[in-house]
Amino acid sequence: MTITLPNLVPASQFSVDELTDAYNQTRVDYLVPMPMNAARLQEYIRVYDLDLEKSFVAKNGERIFGLGMLGLRPQRSWITRLGVLPNNRRHGIGEMLMEAMLEASDHAGIPRNILEVIKGNTPGHHLFKKMGFTESRELVILRRPPSPVSGTLASEAQWFSKAEAIPFLDERKGPQAWTNETESLQNVDDLFGMQICLNGRGQGWLVFQKTDFNLSRLMFQTKDGDPEAIMLEMLAHLHSKFPKLDTYTENIPADDPHLLAFSRMNYINVFERIEMCRKIQ
Ligand SMILES: CC(C)(COP(=O)(O)OP(=O)(O)OC[C@H]1O[C@@H](n2cnc3c(N)ncnc32)[C@H](O)[C@@H]1OP(=O)(O)O)[C@@H](O)C(=O)NCCC(=O)NCCS
Incomplete structure (x- = not known):
């Protein structure tokens, strides 16, 4: 079957409702179902600094x-x-959309x-790969259904507001996934932080989003000590304080040494992503 190739129009010429409908229709058969509603897409555009003039339908x-954003x-x-x-699909439209965004x-x-x-x-x-991207690393997406924490806490936690928590994020080393960059988190409401000092065994901080329904966007760092032990203690504090909340966190590098603590705290590996980059010489 041949089709007449479409025109590419900046996404700014469409309402968020129209973009949401189009997005959902492209994902009906997607590997991991991720339908959106207009409010969520609007939030997504704001939090991740999407430029609708340089996005195309x-x-x-x-x-x-x-479409592509x-x-x-x-x-x-x-x-x-x-x-x-x-x-x-398979008529060159995906490639056309990619070319337009890369050109912009x-x-x-x-x-x-x-x-x-x-x-x-x-x-x-x-x-x-055809468009010149190469793999940079693998990222994991984790979920933890609400459940009580067993064992006792070995430290005191200090809890922080968003304004106090944001400066922690700049202590992170290495590149962050786009969703986890400080710029993304600055755009997020309901952000909080926590810090622990485990007697003689090290210290660390955790930044997270907390709504009435769930915990998400867990960002963390061990300042010193064993990342697994420090993370386990931070997660024990977090889930003891909010035992009824579901937790979802995404794009943690698959080789992050804190991951062992997540599995010990009953997190489930939901799926994995490959991060890819293209560099202009
Ligand atoms: C991925 C997607 C956007 C591709 O769109 P498309 O219009 O079918 O792609 P094109 O026809 O422009 O194909 C361009 C290239 O993509 C690759 N490609 C596309 N479909 C492919 C398939 N089924 N198997 C293998 N390679 C494929 C090929 O390299 C192809 O080049 P070629 O024709 O020279 O072999 C489309 O499959 C889609 O919407 N999938 C669901 C949503 C999704 O996965 N989005 C990407 C999320 S990260």
């Missing part, structure tokens, strides 16, 4: 075929929400593009 007449921050851009409607990014003088693809998403992975 593939359209022919009134028919939408697909571009986040912009100094010296880097992020490709997200890319999708083509199932019946219109290059035109803005951005030297590095980042994206993530779920492990096992062969079409996405092949497309991104």
Whole structure:
């Protein structure tokens, strides 16, 4: 079957409701179901600094075929929400959308593009390799259903407001996933922090988002001591304080030494992503 190739229109010409509908239609058969509603997409656009002028919708007449969104921050851009409607795939539309976003990014003088693809998403992975992206690392997505914490706490925790917690984030070493960069967290409401000092065994901090329904966006660092022991104690504090809340946290590097503590605290590995980068010489 041949199709008439669509035109690419900046996403800024569509309402968030229209973008949400289009996004959901491209993901009906997705590996990990992630439907959005308009309020969530609006929040996503704000938190992750998406630029709708540089994001695109593939359209022919009134028919939408697909879309892709571009986040912009100094010296880097992020490709997200890319999708083509199932019946219109394999006609070059995904590639057209990617080319348009990369051109907009290059035109803005951005030297590095980042994206993530779920492990096992062969079409996405092949497309991104074709567009010049290479794998940088693997990231894990974790969830913990509410459950009591067994054992006793071995330290006191100090709890912080968002304004007090944000400076901790800049102590992190190495690149963070886009969703976990300080810029993302600054844009998030209901952010809190905590610090512990484990008698003679080290210290660490944890920053997290807490709503009425769940805990999320766990960011952390061991200042000194064994990362597994420090993280276990921080998680014990967190889940003792909020025993009824579900927890979801994403994009922790798969080789992070704190991960052992998460599995000991009954976190489940929900799925994995591959982070990919493209650098302009
Ligand atoms: C990934 C996706 C956007 C590709 O869109 P598309 O319009 O079908 O892709 P194109 O026709 O432009 O294909 C471009 C390249 O992508 C790769 N590709 C696309 N579909 C593929 C498939 N089923 N298997 C292997 N490679 C594939 C190929 O490298 C292809 O180049 P080629 O035609 O020279 O082989 C589409 O499959 C989709 O919407 N999937 C669901 C949402 C999703 O996975 N989004 C990416 C999330 S990170």
